[in-house]
Amino acid sequence: MSIAREYTRSLRKHLRCRAVWPPLLDVRPGDYGVFRGGVFVRIGHLTTDFGVPVVSEPGGRRAEKFQYHSEGTLGFGGAADLALGDAGAELQIALARRASFFVSVAELDVERLQSPRQIALELRERDDWPFLRYFVVGELFKGRDLLFYGSESGQAGVALRGESSELLRFQQLGKLSGSIQIASTGDCRLQYRGSPDVTAAIGLSLFRIRRVGVDPLRYRAAVDFSAGSTLVAARDEEDDDALDHLDDGDDLDDDRFDDGDTRLA
Template sequence: MGTARKFSKVLHSELDVHAAWLPVTNTFALGDYGVVSDGVFVRMGNIAEYGVSFTAAAGPQTKLRFRSEGTRVTRFVAGAEVPNLPQVDIEASIRIEFSTKDSFYVDAPTLTAQSMQDVAKVGAALRKAEGWRRKYRVVFSTYAGEGCTIISSREANSAFELSATADVLRLLELGKAHGGITLSGERAAGLEVIGASGVVGLRLFKLRLFTGSTDILRGEADGQVEFETADELEDDV
């Protein structure tokens, strides 16, 4: 299982959303449509191309703090281990140790949802749109994070260090840092997002095969991946 699929499973378990891949550094927006391939949404376009519009509104804020099992995080100021980072201008570091490959350290202190308010109406319009395919999935909600840090391991027993002054690293943990941080590691990280802002997760719907009503796609269960049905694939020929 690749890094993208692993990260998607993290978001399914924690927020019941699909991964926006690559996380943060993407341009996903409400109304994007595409397919799910190996558990990850692949954008093909936007429903505006079909003349379909919608009303958007912001939802409540949440946060995501996730550490894979076997992950150890320690903080150092001037070489000494500390429980919390002080607000001082002294060299410091955050050391992240992963015991297994494809492990994740995820900090998204502020996640804001933007959602379609009229999903059923959008679905009805798409049913009538010429050229619309049943296999298409539509983004009806995005979860955008501020100051996100996401690091993953390619190999087991990997260690990484975020280095800066203590006050900067303290802001990083609050989701408010803006640069001045370096990442070093004994092995290359599979994913490196340091204090960046952008879309982390997506919620999707599709049109039901027989009724044409909207079907909200839930998070995948362990070991399951969404594939197009035979009828959906036939719809594409």
């Protein structure tokens, strides 16, 4: 499994959101896109491309810190070793296995769309919106001091060096002092470091927009198997919700949502 797919699966399990990939990608509430290889790929923004105004608002603090290692542990677990010395300290984080990664972020907050249902109702009236195909970013999970390192082949590692108090602060709060030095060994090609002054999005929650009175799964099946036909459905007051929220907590891979039109990639 690729790092991107394993990363988004991990965020779904522990934060109930999907991954922003690659890390540090500029994503906003109101962006829309499709899935490629089980990972969300941004195409554009609702206001720019469809003229639908969107407003975002704070959604509260999700966690004071989030640290996760691909060995399956919150924090760095047995993959990390902190060595203290008179001249300073060193925190070593192993990336020994294939598709290994770790992520750390401090002060993880949620930014969300205002009135997503109203946005969905506006888009539902348009003839050029592809129902149940595009996914809309409804929430962003944003934090400071983002640190992400990954190795596809494994047998790699990362060392953080600095004062003992600085490395302990990183382990406890996820905050990176500017004096901390970071070095990698082995095949560690994925390296992303954020800033304490600027928030970076690591995760997102998505929804789709469906036609009036049509069950999302029935409509998707009709599109998949009868692409040349027109689906006409009567309004059903019990099934008249324009929003189809993507479940963030199930165990199924997101490649089931992969879009077949490679021209969008």
